[in-house]
Amino acid sequence: MFLLYRNQGKRHYGLHPIAPYPRRVWEFQIIMSGRCSMVIRENDVTKEECMLGPVLIITGPECAHGWSGRPKDVCNVMVFHFDEADFLLRSLVGQRGYRWARFSSLEFSILQSLYDRCDEVRKTVGTSPPEAKKRAGFFAPRIYGIVAMELTLLFLKHIPKIELGSIQNFSEMKVAEALAWYEYNLGGSPNISDVAQAVHLSPTHLRRLFHKIRGASPRKLFKNIQFERVKWLMRDPAMTLERIAENSGFGSGSAFSRAFTLEFGMTPKAYRTGNMGRITE
Numbered sequence: 001m002f003l004l005y006r007n008q009g010k011r012h013y014g015l016h017p018i019a020p021y022p023r024r025v026w027e028f029q030i031i032m033s034g035r036c037s038m039v040i041r042e043n044d045v046t047k048e049e050c051m052l053g054p055v056l057i058i059t060g061p062e063c064a065h066g067w068s069g070r071p072k073d074v075c076n077v078m079v080f081h082f083d084e085a086d087f088l089l090r091s092l093v094g095q096r097g098y099r100w101a102r103f104s105s106l107e108f109s110i111l112q113s114l115y116d117r118c119d120e121v122r123k124t125v126g127t128s129p130p131e132a133k134k135r136a137g138f139f140a141p142r143i144y145g146i147v148a149m150e151l152t153l154l155f156l157k158h159i160p161k162i163e164l165g166s167i168q169n170f171s172e173m174k175v176a177e178a179l180a181w182y183e184y185n186l187g188g189s190p191n192i193s194d195v196a197q198a199v200h201l202s203p204t205h206l207r208r209l210f211h212k213i214r215g216a217s218p219r220k221l222f223k224n225i226q227f228e229r230v231k232w233l234m235r236d237p238a239m240t241l242e243r244i245a246e247n248s249g250f251g252s253g254s255a256f257s258r259a260f261t262l263e264f265g266m267t268p269k270a271y272r273t274g275n276m277g278r279i280t281e
Contacts, residue, residue, distance in 0.1 A: 030054075186248060
């Protein structure tokens with residue numbers, strides 16, 4: 001999953017309307033405050049729907065839509081474009097091509113932190129998707145995937161539960177939420193109890209879901225996330241092993257070295273030396 005575009009700021013869609021057209025991407029258009037109109041074109045018929053913030057609008061790739069409003073309408077927006085979307089989100093959008101949900105102003109800080117997280121990655125890997133993908137390896141797309149999942153979960157939180165489908169879908173969503181939260185907070189060395197509390201489940205229930213959905217324990221999957229982070233950070237020669245340990249949730253350099261050696265059969269230093277040419281290419 002890759003972030004193709006993001007932006008935020010004040011919009012005067014009434015004075016500067018955007019004609020409806022299909023974006024070919026999955027768009028999260030968030031009206032933080034203010035008012036505008038969403039313009040939908042379907043089967044050569046155009047209609048407008050008033051949007052009063054805070055509201056989160058999801059549109060699929062084939063949804064021909066634009067933005068308009070009254071001359072005095074002003075709104076503050078945050079926009080994300082992704083190349084893919086979660087299966088549950090796709091099912092909710094359906095043939096209609098779009099869906100919106102109101103959310104709380106108390107969630108503004110969450111949205112801003114997700115936007116800033118993408119901004120940090122963009123500064124590192126650039127803005128051209130093909131080149132950015134090449135330079136970023138697997139780590140940056142995972143960060144974008146986490147942000148997309150967090151946005152999806154925030155959206156689903158405000159959808160009636162009866163529409164979320166089967167228990168299996170809900171379980172998959174909770175496991176995905178747990179993994180996303182763990183990776184986002186990896187530097188703080190969260191444990192299973194921390195993750196369970198964050199996704200509003202008991203540790204025992206969360207463990208059962210992990211085994212049911214992923215066929216593995218939370219500990220195993222959390223460890224995989226840690227070592228994926230480690231491999232990415234080792235690409236940077238300026239990153240000391242102590243900093244890598246700190247940013248990967250190992251707590252200390254000695255704990256990191258022991259865990260790494262047990263996992264790969266060699267010390268982090270030996271691994272880095274033997275793979276440096278391939279890591280930095």
